[in-house]
Amino acid sequence: MDQDLEVDRVSKRYNAHLAVDALSFAVPHGSFFSILGPSGCGKTTLLRLIAGFLEPDSGDVRIGGHSMRGVSPNRRPVNMVFQNLALFPMMSVGENVGYGLARRDIASTEIRNRVAAMLKRVGLPGAEGKRVDQLSGGQKQRVAIARSLVLEPTLLLLDEPLGALDLKLREHMKIELKQLQADFGTTFVYITHDQSEALVLSDRVAVMSAGRFEQIGTPQELYYAPHTAFVAGFVGANNRLSGTVQRVDGDIIELHTAQGLALHARCTEHVVAGNEVEAFVRPEVVGLARDAAGLATGTPYYTGRIESLLFDGANSTVLVREQPTNTEFRIALPQTGQFADLRESEMIVFGFDPERAISFRGGNDGR
Amino acid sequence: MADRLRSRTTATLAGDLVAPHMRLALFLLLAPALLWLLGLIVLPHVDLAVLSLRTRVAPRTYELGFGNYRTFIDEPLYWHTFVRTAVMSIFATVCTLLIAFPAAWYIAKIARGRAKSLLFVMCLIPFWVSETVRTLGWMILLRESGVLPRLLVELGITAKPVELLYHDTTILVGLVYTSMLFMVVPLVSALESLDDSLIEAAYDLGGNGLSILRQIVIPHAAPGIAAGSIIVFMLTLGNYLTPTLLGGKNSLWFTEQIYTQFITRFNWEQGAAFGFLLLVLSTAIVWLGLVVTGQKFGDVMRRS
Structure with a gap:
């Protein structure tokens, strides 16, 4: 498949701070690629390097196979949807969408037709004459995307465009963005700190931290098979337990936490007894039962006291303190309604399949 | 209840x-x-209006009528001065805008932190000195035996010292210098409120410097530009000191005519009529400027 974007060992340094550290990746044509990372990880810098607002200190950005060295943003086949959308308040919706076309010296009747067609495609037919401040948040979003897509860029960059919207609209716009991308077939590069946006929208996601990619993969790979402790901790909710390896048995290790809890987890790295490790157990992996008979046989189980119930519909969890070590576990409630009558400070048993808990050599990577 | x-x-x-x-x-x-409005603005103007409509026909006998205004029309010197003052004020305003805009842009968008406040203070510092002293400073620099003509001679550019004072250009330089701050301040606040991402977005969509200036920056800063221009224009039109000192006897500024009528000629009636004409002139030009640029007075005043 053709690569629309190739980033080749690109670095950018701000004084002593290395914002982007020799990054290389490629985005194939027509895909939705997300860069996910906490604020300050360098993702905005990376996006600005691709858009051309910054020049890399070293390395090269190739768009559609052409090197972008020394090509200014207004000459790159790339358009950007800004965090605050940056619609021009002094222009009507039609003028906003037609701005880029007018800069290309296209005849005004042609511009009018293309703008009308584009607004229709994004579900805002006949909105040309409206003022920007007459639009709702979601409509502004669509105008911002229309304004870029009307120029038929090779690549559309999106800088956390959903950040300013309220939760409900954000959920709605997520779906709409994905549909728009599928409709237009344009390659999208999307940056966000919201893992749910990245997971829902993307074909592939890169998890970024301190100027480097921790892992690039499909949302499923990141979620089920994280390569590093950072990815495991950043993508999805997780119980993080650090401890010392006691025994290694093939893939499965036994570790003891500082509080004295013994648990089993899978470890793909080479560890020996005495190594510090961090284990991650997803809330939905942990099984919950009123007594040991209710749990899958053959897995170790623990007893705990329910500290608090965090009811959130389908995402309900409970916080459980394992007894006697008092280690806190966050456990997802099954959808069956079986535990709808759980009360705080009730005693409960829980356990998990060690194959589905993952561990990494710890300490240095524990952000 | x-x-x-x-x-x-x-x-x-x-x-x-x-x-x-x-x-x-x-x-x-x-x-x-x-009280301030009533005592210092409304009452004197009412009195001036009444005064301007009285014509002295004999000592201590007055006649009601438009005689003073007719004198203004009949005497070419008066309305020449009037038109000249208006044109030069507009020109000075445009010059101030052209010089202040890049400066304001630099302060608002490029300078950061300490440099920014330092530049702002540098605009303000000249105002710690009274206008008279500042204008005298210009005279020291520009007069025939002054600093600049001597420098020109020493550099071999002119054979003997030239008189740089008492030209229209000198008046303009003085007016622009005096008005600069009043243009910079509203421009800086207008430009500061312009979101940088708008400029980047326009650039990203294929705009170049000129089209961004014309379609994004100027429309956004328009109320600030209008506010600065109105203030500068009014200050310039009503300025007395700078044209008199830098332009000398030939400056032909309308405020001088008013001064002459009131103080030298002791013809308060004529002076009052001139004062009213100046008021009408500045109102008319400001109104015209707002209409031409499509600005609303309320918006503009909120920005300044």
């Missing part, structure tokens, strides 16, 4: 302000401003 309670709870903030005891407080708070 229940009614009153209900009306209290439903009263808006504005409603509270016009409640009887509040209205008194509001009036008292506004009193100094109102």
Whole structure:
């Protein structure tokens, strides 16, 4: 498949701070690629390097196979949807969408037709004459995307465009963005700190931290098979337990936490007894039962006291303190309604399949 | 009682302000401003209006009529000065805008932190010195035996010292210099409120410097530009000191005509008519400027 974007060992340094550290990746044509990372990880810098607002200190950005060295943003086949959308308040919706076309010296009747067609495609037919401040948040979003897509860029960059919207609209716009991308077939590069946006929208996601990619993969790979402790901790909710390896048995290790809890987890790295490790157990992996008979046989189980119930519909969890070590576990409630009558400070048993808990050599990577 | 309670709870903030005891407080708070307006603006103007409509026909005999205004039209010197003052003021305003805009852009968009406040202070510093002293400074620099003509001779550019004072250009330089701050301040605040991402977005969509300036920056800064221009224009039109000192006897500034009528000729009636004409002129030009640029006076004044 053709690569629309190739980033080749690109670095950018701000004084002593290395914002982007020799990054290389490629985005194939027509895909939705997300860069996910906490604020300050360098993702905005990376996006600005691709858009051309910054020049890399070293390395090269190739768009559609052409090197972008020394090509200014207004000459790159790339358009950007800004965090605050940056619609021009002094222009009507039609003028906003037609701005880029007018800069290309296209005849005004042609511009009018293309703008009308584009607004229709994004579900805002006949909105040309409206003022920007007459639009709702979601409509502004669509105008911002229309304004870029009307120029038929090779690549559309999106800088956390959903950040300013309220939760409900954000959920709605997520779906709409994905549909728009599928409709237009344009390659999208999307940056966000919201893992749910990245997971829902993307074909592939890169998890970024301190100027480097921790892992690039499909949302499923990141979620089920994280390569590093950072990815495991950043993508999805997780119980993080650090401890010392006691025994290694093939893939499965036994570790003891500082509080004295013994648990089993899978470890793909080479560890020996005495190594510090961090284990991650997803809330939905942990099984919950009123007594040991209710749990899958053959897995170790623990007893705990329910500290608090965090009811959130389908995402309900409970916080459980394992007894006697008092280690806190966050456990997802099954959808069956079986535990709808759980009360705080009730005693409960829980356990998990060690194959589905993952561990990494710890300490240095524990952000 | 229940009614009153209900009306209290439903009263808006504005409603509270016009409640009887509040209205008194509001009036008292506004009193100094109102007295100032009445005593120093409204009353003198009413008096001037009455004065300007009286013509002296013989010592201590006056006749009501438009005689003073007819004198203005009949005497070419007067209306020449009038038109010249208007044109030069407009020109000075445009020059100030052209010089202040890049400076304001630099302060608002490029300078950061200490450099920014330092530049702002540098615009303000000349105003710590009185206008007279500042203008005298220009005279020291520009007069025939002054610093600049001597420098020109020493550099071999002119054979003997030239008189740089008493030209129209000198007046313009002085006016622009005096007005600069009043243009920079509204421009900086207008440009600061312009979101940088708008400029980047325009650039990203294929705009170049000129089209961004024309379609994004200027429309956004228009109220600030209008506010600065109105202030500078009015200050320039009503300036007396700078044209007189830098332009000398030939400066032909309309405020000088007013001064002459009042003080030298002791013809208060004529002076009052001139004063009124100047008021009409500045109002008309400001109004025209707002109409031509499509700005609303309220928006502009909120920005300044």
